[in-house]
Amino acid sequence: MRLAFVTGSLAHGGAERQTLALAERLAGRGHDCELVHVKGEAGLTERLPPRAAAVRSLEARRYLDARALGALARRLASLRPEAVVAANGYALMYAWLALRRARLGAPLVATFHSTRLLGAKQELQMALYRVFFWSAACAVFVCESQRRHWRRRGVFSRRNEVIYNGVDTEAYCDVCGPAERARVRAAFGFGMSDYVIGMSALLRPEKNHLQMVEAVALLRDLGLPARALMIGDGEMRGAVEARARALGVAGDVAITGVKHDVRPYLEACDVLALCSVTEAFSLAAIEAMALRKPVVHSDVGGAAEMILPGKNGYLFPVGDTKALVERLARLAAPEACRLMGDRARGVVEVFFSEKAMVDRYDRLLGELGNGA
Numbered sequence: 356m357r358l359a360f361v362t363g364s365l366a367h368g369g370a371e372r373q374t375l376a377l378a379e380r381l382a383g384r385g386h387d388c389e390l391v392h393v394k395g396e397a398g399l400t401e402r403l404p405p406r407a408a409a410v411r412s413l414e415a416r417r418y419l420d421a422r423a424l425g426a427l428a429r430r431l432a433s434l435r436p437e438a439v440v441a442a443n444g445y446a447l448m449y450a451w452l453a454l455r456r457a458r459l460g461a462p463l464v465a466t467f468h469s470t471r472l473l474g475a476k477q478e479l480q481m482a483l484y485r486v487f488f489w490s491a492a493c494a495v496f497v498c499e500s501q502r503r504h505w506r507r508r509g510v511f512s513r514r515n516e517v518i519y520n521g522v523d524t525e526a527y528c529d530v531c532g533p534a535e536r537a538r539v540r541a542a543f544g545f546g547m548s549d550y551v552i553g554m555s556a557l558l559r560p561e562k563n564h565l566q567m568v569e570a571v572a573l574l575r576d577l578g579l580p581a582r583a584l585m586i587g588d589g590e591m592r593g594a595v596e597a598r599a600r601a602l603g604v605a606g607d608v609a610i611t612g613v614k615h616d617v618r619p620y621l622e623a624c625d626v627l628a629l630c631s632v633t634e635a636f637s638l639a640a641i642e643a644m645a646l647r648k649p650v651v652h653s654d655v656g657g658a659a660e661m662i663l664p665g666k667n668g669y670l671f672p673v674g675d676t677k678a679l680v681e682r683l684a685r686l687a688a689p690e691a692c693r694l695m696g697d698r699a700r701g702v703v704e705v706f707f708s709e710k711a712m713v714d715r716y717d718r719l720l721g722e723l724g725n726g727a
Contacts, residue, residue, distance in 0.1 A: 488512055577684060
């Protein structure tokens with residue numbers, strides 16, 4: 356099949372990474388795939404393998420850029436794709452308008468990776484994006500909880516599917532030995548006897564890194580050698596560093612900066628914690644699970660669809676630092692941590708592998724391309 360993928364950008368984010376991985380894997384199965392991103396941010400292209408799908412940028416300079424829209428319409432007219440996949444509302448808007456300008460009837464698939472709208476601006480944008488969702492051939496949600504959430508709010512298409520995010524279980528499998536694990540820890544001043552809690556997320560307000568800083572301080576008050584390794588970077592870095600200093604744990608909280616390959620840093624951790632106030636279905640969580648790390652996750656979005664409390668991790672109420680600390684303290688025991696980590700890997704292998712995700716998309720796009 357000839358397939359076109361459209362994203363808002365190729366910056367470092369879960370939706371962008373999932374779309375790029377999907378285009379790459381389908382290209383590897385013999386499909387003719389091209390990925391177009393509206394804005395110029397393209398940090399993820401640094402991880403493209405030599406035989407990946409073709410990638411183009413529209414270099415849009417404003418929210419709705421007539422020049423960029425025209426370029427997308429011309430590209431689609433040239434490609435004549437049998438299906439177009441757009442990630443989230445912004446890319447969906449561009450794809451919908453471009454298909455009509457190009458007078459193409461290819462089925463449009465909207466993948467949606469968000470749950471909560473942050474502020475009045477996003478609320479207004481969603482009022483517009485609903486129209487494009489209603490006109491799409493199919494909407495793909497990343498978990499059942501998210502599908503129910505948006506259906507209640509009038510966001511749906513003629514066909515609505517749930518396809519879980521997936522992780523490459525071969526790439527995420529014991530990638531670092533003890534020596535590399537010790538080296539990564541030492542680079543941030545952490546020792547092998549420390550209890551290292553990872554967070555893999557851009558430092559944005561909704562990811563709630565400040566709560567993790569508070570949790571580290573409380574865990575250390577309990578006598579546990581807790582340290583936080585925050586894998587990423589972003590606008591909240593200054594606030595996180597200031598809170599760590601204020602609580603006397605500046606030496607116990609490290610920020611790695613943006614990393615194209617997060618695996619060595621996840622491997623250096625004992626557990627992964629996600630304190631998000633909003634989340635759809637965390638790719639970072641299942642990556643950590645694939646590396647045998649139990650996950651302590653705020654009970655938002657599809658967290659309860661990946662985590663079986665007491666089996667492969669724990670859930671805690673959003674914003675409840677006391678509950679977060681209590682769950683993390685349970686996993687400070689090495690044997691409990693190891694056992695739950697092994698179970699986490701098993702859950703990913705059965706339900707959340709990249710192969711299972713790509714199989715579902717391959718079948719769905721084939722059906723839509725054949726008019727099913």
